[in-house]
Amino acid sequence: MSSIDTLTEYQFNFTINSATGENDGGFLLTSLAGVTDEIALGIVAAFNAQPWPHGIVNPMSVTKQDLENRVYSTNMSAVPPSFS
Numbered sequence: 001m002s003s004i005d006t007l008t009e010y011q012f013n014f015t016i017n018s019a020t021g022e023n024d025g026g027f028l029l030t031s032l033a034g035v036t037d038e039i040a041l042g043i044v045a046a047f048n049a050q051p052w053p054h055g056i057v058n059p060m061s062v063t064k065q066d067l068e069n070r071v072y073s074t075n076m077s078a079v080p081p082s083f084s
Contacts, residue, residue, distance in 0.1 A: 001084055002072045007031050009067060010040040014047065014060040040064065 008031040016023045029035040040062050047060040072083035 002070050005069045005071055007067050007069075008035075009065045010035055011063045011065070012040075012043065012060060013063070014058060017057045018053075037064065 010029045011026065012029070013024070013026040016025070029040070044060045044062050048058070050058070052058045075082050075084050
């Protein structure tokens, strides 16, 4: 018997531009860790509100993705064995 598991991923991305060059960074948090839309948007707002040194542009953005995964059980007694 199959079931559906759902989760939401929040992909955070940022770039630091300075006189010495450009550096990209990012990280991923999920609803499994308790992250909600409000928390994800709050992280971005707090990051972007930091008083970065003069000349450094440091915007952060977040992308939200809702995922559904179908999880199957195995039936090893069937001939041939199968997923259900």
